[in-house]
Amino acid sequence: MDVGIVSYGAYIPRYRIKPEEIGRMWGVDGKGMGKGLMIFQKSVPGIDEDVITISTEAARYMMARVPWVNPKEIGALYVGSESHPYAVKPTATIVSEAIEATPALTAADLEFACKAGTAGMQACMGMVASNMIKYGVAIGADTAQGAPGDALEFSASAGGAAFLIGSEKIIAKINKTLSFTTDTPDFWRREGQPYPLHGGRFTGDPAYFKHITSAGKMLLKEMGTTPKDYKYAIFHQPNGKFPTRVAGMLGFEQEQIDTGLLTPNIGNTYSGAVPLGLAAVLDKASPGDRIFITSYGSGAGSDAFDITVTDEIKNYQKNNAPTVEKVMENPVYVDYGLYTKFRGMIVMPGG
Amino acid sequence: MSSVARAWREFPGKYNLEGTKCENCGTIFFPKRDFCPKCRREGIGKMQKYKIQREGEVFSFSVIYEAPACNSALKPYAVAMVRTKDGVLVSGQLVDVELDKIVIGMPVRAVLRKLDEDGAAGVIHYGFKFTPIK
Ligand SMILES: [Zn+2]
Numbered sequence: 001m002d003v004g005i006v007s008y009g010a011y012i013p014r015y016r017i018k019p020e021e022i023g024r025m026w027g028v029d030g031k032g033m034g035k036g037l038m039i040f041q042k043s044v045p046g047i048d049e050d051v052i053t054i055s056t057e058a059a060r061y062m063m064a065r066v067p068w069v070n071p072k073e074i075g076a077l078y079v080g081s082e083s084h085p086y087a088v089k090p091t092a093t094i095v096s097e098a099i100e101a102t103p104a105l106t107a108a109d110l111e112f113a114c115k116a117g118t119a120g121m122q123a124c125m126g127m128v129a130s131n132m133i134k135y136g137v138a139i140g141a142d143t144a145q146g147a148p149g150d151a152l153e154f155s156a157s158a159g160g161a162a163f164l165i166g167s168e169k170i171i172a173k174i175n176k177t178l179s180f181t182t183d184t185p186d187f188w189r190r191e192g193q194p195y196p197l198h199g200g201r202f203t204g205d206p207a208y209f210k211h212i213t214s215a216g217k218m219l220l221k222e223m224g225t226t227p228k229d230y231k232y233a234i235f236h237q238p239n240g241k242f243p244t245r246v247a248g249m250l251g252f253e254q255e256q257i258d259t260g261l262l263t264p265n266i267g268n269t270y271s272g273a274v275p276l277g278l279a280a281v282l283d284k285a286s287p288g289d290r291i292f293i294t295s296y297g298s299g300a301g302s303d304a305f306d307i308t309v310t311d312e313i314k315n316y317q318k319n320n321a322p323t324v325e326k327v328m329e330n331p332v333y334v335d336y337g338l339y340t341k342f343r344g345m346i347v348m349p350g351g
Numbered sequence: 352m353s354s355v356a357r358a359w360r361e362f363p364g365k366y367n368l369e370g371t372k373c374e375n376c377g378t379i380f381f382p383k384r385d386f387c388p389k390c391r392r393e394g395i396g397k398m399q400k401y402k403i404q405r406e407g408e409v410f411s412f413s414v415i416y417e418a419p420a421c422n423s424a425l426k427p428y429a430v431a432m433v434r435t436k437d438g439v440l441v442s443g444q445l446v447d448v449e450l451d452k453i454v455i456g457m458p459v460r461a462v463l464r465k466l467d468e469d470g471a472a473g474v475i476h477y478g479f480k481f482t483p484i485k
Contacts, residue, residue, distance in 0.1 A: 048465040094477060
């Protein structure tokens with residue numbers, strides 16, 4: 001049985017803040033910081049937006065493109081995020097209700113730093129392939145926060161994408177997925193703490209680069225492919241520079257990663273990053289295009305996927321929801337004051 | 352807890368614009384009603400669940416400058432009466448829009464947003480608001 005993506009939807013809040021504005025606040029060269037990270041603006045959730053509302057919008061766009069799918073036939077829904085609004089009370093229940101998939105389904109929230117969205121895709125794929133469910137929904141979304149003044153504040157942003165996984169009318173077949181996981185403490189956040197901590201320079205080589213290249217090489221080996229066999233490649237994108245470097249390490253060219261590289265324009269959407277990159281690629285892809293994906297989540301692990309776009313994408317009702325490009329149009333820039341208000345960082349009386 | 356239970360009963364309306372339709376006279380009600388005031392006794396037992404369209408246009412609107420405490424962080428903000436594609440008038444907040452760019456007839460759609468929350472430890476209430484259609 002072929003298992004793959006039946007539909008997808010993407011959502012990014014409309015607000016943006018520029019690194020020079022964050023730098024102005026903390027007395028550092030924000031513009032230089034942005035250049036160093038290759039992040040020229042990052043998305044900011046509106047005051048009434050969170051992972052639940054972002055996931056719901058992405059999932060509703062996903063459903064709008066497959067009007068022939070009855071939401072009651074969704075047997076599983078997973079939301080991967082590190083910023084679930086509740087510590088206890090699943091995001092997935094509210095999203096399931098909002099797309100009318102309740103009550104005959106299993107649902108859960110996943111957390112694996114920036115790769116919980118792709119972990120959900122793997123879970124859905126396994127359940128569809130084993131005939132446990134007809135359709136599964138995997139969502140990766142975040143409203144990530146970096147500590148004020150920390151380097152992460154220049155990148156941590158908001159957005160998400162949803163994928164309907166199934167075996168009928170698939171627009172993209174998942175040929176293979178595998179993962180590479182180790183205990184690597186490069187980045188963490190303890191329960192009750194508002195901001196994460198990270199291991200500084202430690203976050204690069206033994207973490208991001210080691211895990212992505214390991215998973216990527218394993219996948220190429222198992223498939224017997226080389227980077228030239230793929231039209232597109234998507235790597236986790238904590239900034240604009242890392243994916244370019246890791247692509248080079250694996251032998252991919254810049255033009256293969258450009259379409260799925262959104263971080264320079266929206267920042268690091270954490271669990272939303274690879275899912276949004278994949279949505280941007282599917283917006284442009286044609287039948288036969290092969291896509292190479294490797295996500296990364298601190299802690300640490302990578303999920304790699306080999307995907308082929310099918311002829312079905314020609315019948316797909318893509319226009320029933322906005323493309324990633326359309327979602328990113330007409331951003332509204334906010335200053336640091338509004339940014340802190342939107343992010344709930346101002347202590348209010350009685351709060 | 353009673354406010355949590357009351358909010359819970361309203362989820363279908365708040366999330367998915369579920370109202371009711373009188374099968375006797377065809378009138379659609381939102382929020383839902385269990386009784387048709389037009390048909391009275393003839394309508395009893397004929398009220399069916401009816402999900403109204405999420406898309407519509409601004410029928411009328413007002414900009415709020417003095418807001419109740421729960422909405423004070425949002426002000427100024429717009430509240431609109433929206434005529435949905437099935438002709439039902441629904442009122443809700445209009446977000447992600449420049450207040451001076453709102454016009455009657457503007458196409459909008461209902462999205463899920465946070466409405467308010469019961470303090471930092473209480474439940475978060477979600478429901479529909481309207482945004483311009485992209
Ligand atoms: Zn009636």
